[in-house]
Amino acid sequence: MPVTLNLPTVLSKLAEGNKTLEADGNTLGEVVSVVATRYPELAPRLRDENGQPYPFVTFYLNDDDIRFNGGFDAAVKDGDEVTIVPAIAGG
Amino acid sequence: MASTVIDGSATETAALPQLSNDEIHRYSRHLILPDVGMTGQRTLKNGRVLLIGAGGLGSPTALYLAAAGVGTLGLVDFDVVDVTNLQRQIIHGTKDVGRPKIESAKDRIADVNPHVHVEAFETPFTSANALEIAKDFDIIVDGTDNFATRYLTNDTAVLLGKPNVYGSIFRFEGQSSVFATAEGPCYRCLFREPPPPGLVPSCAEGGVLGVLPGLIGTIQATETIKLLLGVGDNLIGRLLLVDTLGMQFRTVKVRKDPTCPACGTREIQELIDYDQFCGIPTAAQEAAATPGEVRDITPSELNARLQRGDDIDLVDVREQFEWDIAHVDGARLVPLNTVASALGTFDKSREIAIYCKGGVRSKKAAAVLVENGFTKVLNVEGGILRWADEVDPTLPKY
Numbered sequence: 001m002p003v004t005l006n007l008p009t010v011l012s013k014l015a016e017g018n019k020t021l022e023a024d025g026n027t028l029g030e031v032v033s034v035v036a037t038r039y040p041e042l043a044p045r046l047r048d049e050n051g052q053p054y055p056f057v058t059f060y061l062n063d064d065d066i067r068f069n070g071g072f073d074a075a076v077k078d079g080d081e082v083t084i085v086p087a088i089a090g091g
Numbered sequence: 092m093a094s095t096v097i098d099g100s101a102t103e104t105a106a107l108p109q110l111s112n113d114e115i116h117r118y119s120r121h122l123i124l125p126d127v128g129m130t131g132q133r134t135l136k137n138g139r140v141l142l143i144g145a146g147g148l149g150s151p152t153a154l155y156l157a158a159a160g161v162g163t164l165g166l167v168d169f170d171v172v173d174v175t176n177l178q179r180q181i182i183h184g185t186k187d188v189g190r191p192k193i194e195s196a197k198d199r200i201a202d203v204n205p206h207v208h209v210e211a212f213e214t215p216f217t218s219a220n221a222l223e224i225a226k227d228f229d230i231i232v233d234g235t236d237n238f239a240t241r242y243l244t245n246d247t248a249v250l251l252g253k254p255n256v257y258g259s260i261f262r263f264e265g266q267s268s269v270f271a272t273a274e275g276p277c278y279r280c281l282f283r284e285p286p287p288p289g290l291v292p293s294c295a296e297g298g299v300l301g302v303l304p305g306l307i308g309t310i311q312a313t314e315t316i317k318l319l320l321g322v323g324d325n326l327i328g329r330l331l332l333v334d335t336l337g338m339q340f341r342t343v344k345v346r347k348d349p350t351c352p353a354c355g356t357r358e359i360q361e362l363i364d365y366d367q368f369c370g371i372p373t374a375a376q377e378a379a380a381t382p383g384e385v386r387d388i389t390p391s392e393l394n395a396r397l398q399r400g401d402d403i404d405l406v407d408v409r410e411q412f413e414w415d416i417a418h419v420d421g422a423r424l425v426p427l428n429t430v431a432s433a434l435g436t437f438d439k440s441r442e443i444a445i446y447c448k449g450g451v452r453s454k455k456a457a458a459v460l461v462e463n464g465f466t467k468v469l470n471v472e473g474g475i476l477r478w479a480d481e482v483d484p485t486l487p488k489y
Contacts, residue, residue: 088259
């Protein structure tokens with residue numbers, strides 16, 4: 001059972017409309033790489049040119065902010081759930 | 092903070108304002124509610140809540156806080172009511188189009204609950220006035236519509252030690268949390284820096300489901316009332332994510348970041364230039380950065396030239412669904428995100444006039460063409476909205 005990624009609508013458009021994606025990897029960074037390869041248009045919205053997360057897109061691994069658990073180096077296991085939350089500003 | 096009021100001594104309770112018989116009648120459903128009651132209702136009457144923005148989020152928040160009997164509502168807004176606001180900004184009505192939002196909101200609040208005192212600030216919320224405006228309020232509610240004002244609102248709340256009840260919306264999705272309490276994280280703990288300008292479209296550009304700010308704004312109102320009363324568990328250290336299409340509510344943890352420059356290290360000791368922080372160029376920078384080859388043209392001028400038969404490639408860079416609402420006869424559609432891949436359809440020897448809805452996307456498209464060696468590029472000022480005003484009043488505006 002791979003890792004599940006939950007995408008907000010604004011990013012799902014760049015992943016052929018999929019709001020959830022599944023991918024394998026040992027770390028979150030590996031999972032993001034798999035997804036970035038699968039959907040090249042989505043890639044620059046998930047990570048910067050150095051392969052690191054942006055300060056305005058927060059990744060949650062099982063509802064906890066990954067910045068406090070090693071960032072993209074955080075270990076993931078089958079069945080983990082990753083939620084991607086971009087900053088939005090509308091009001 | 093209010094929680095100290097409700098947990099406080101009998102003396103503090105005695106200092107709370109009394110309710111008139113009219114008010115007791117009006118608030119009867121609160122008065123019989125455990126956790127509110129007479130003391131709670133008097134606490135609400137004593138409450139002072141500042142709403143930044145009287146738009147999509149501010150509308151339901153203000154209406155419910157007023158109805159609930161929060162004694163003083165501060166409103167900050169400098170906009171006027173536009174007919175396109177009414178799809179979601181339910182505090183304003185059709186009769187209010189053209190009026191300052193502050194005045195319209197004040198009238199509506201007075202109708203909902205004449206016992207509420209409104210302090211109106213008809214001004215942009217800026218680094219120069221934020222601390223002065225916010226200092227006498229208990230709670231700040233972030234109903235703003237741009238990143239610069241969100242960071243300003245957050246830093247103001249952190250510096251003054253007041254909770255920041257946050258809500259934000261885009262298309263079909265919303266977020267809410269409570270930031271800047273003594274023990275909890277702040278907005279900068281969640282998003283250290285804003286996205287570069289232009290990456291995240293505004294609601295004016297990207298659209299928003301009208302009912303969405305209703306959902307998020309009422310969550311903000313709920314959290315505000317709970318904070319005032321000191322009851323329940325607030326969204327402190329939690330971010331609520333609302334997806335109206337999937338109709339899913341999810342809560343993720345927001346941790347207080349010890350390296351946060353606002354609430355962690357506290358290196359932010361005063362309000363900064365938030366436009367600069369958000370990468371928004373000043374007018375001078377923008378003028379300097381505009382590629383020399385792009386010339387602005389007004390719809391009237393362009394129409395006159397088209398009428399006399401000038402050979403101009405008129406290009407609409409909006410989306411298909413916008414084209415379907417209204418477009419200029421003789422134009423062709425090349426949505427902004429396809430311009431770079433459609434360069435082969437443009438002719439360098441011809442003049443190219445680009446329009447969008449209001450003039451923002453056309454500027455970006457013009458820049459793409461100029462970068463690729465096109466020299467005869469015209470940007471239609473004010474887009475199709477101004478075209479409708481100046482040239483063809485039969486076009487629907489949206």
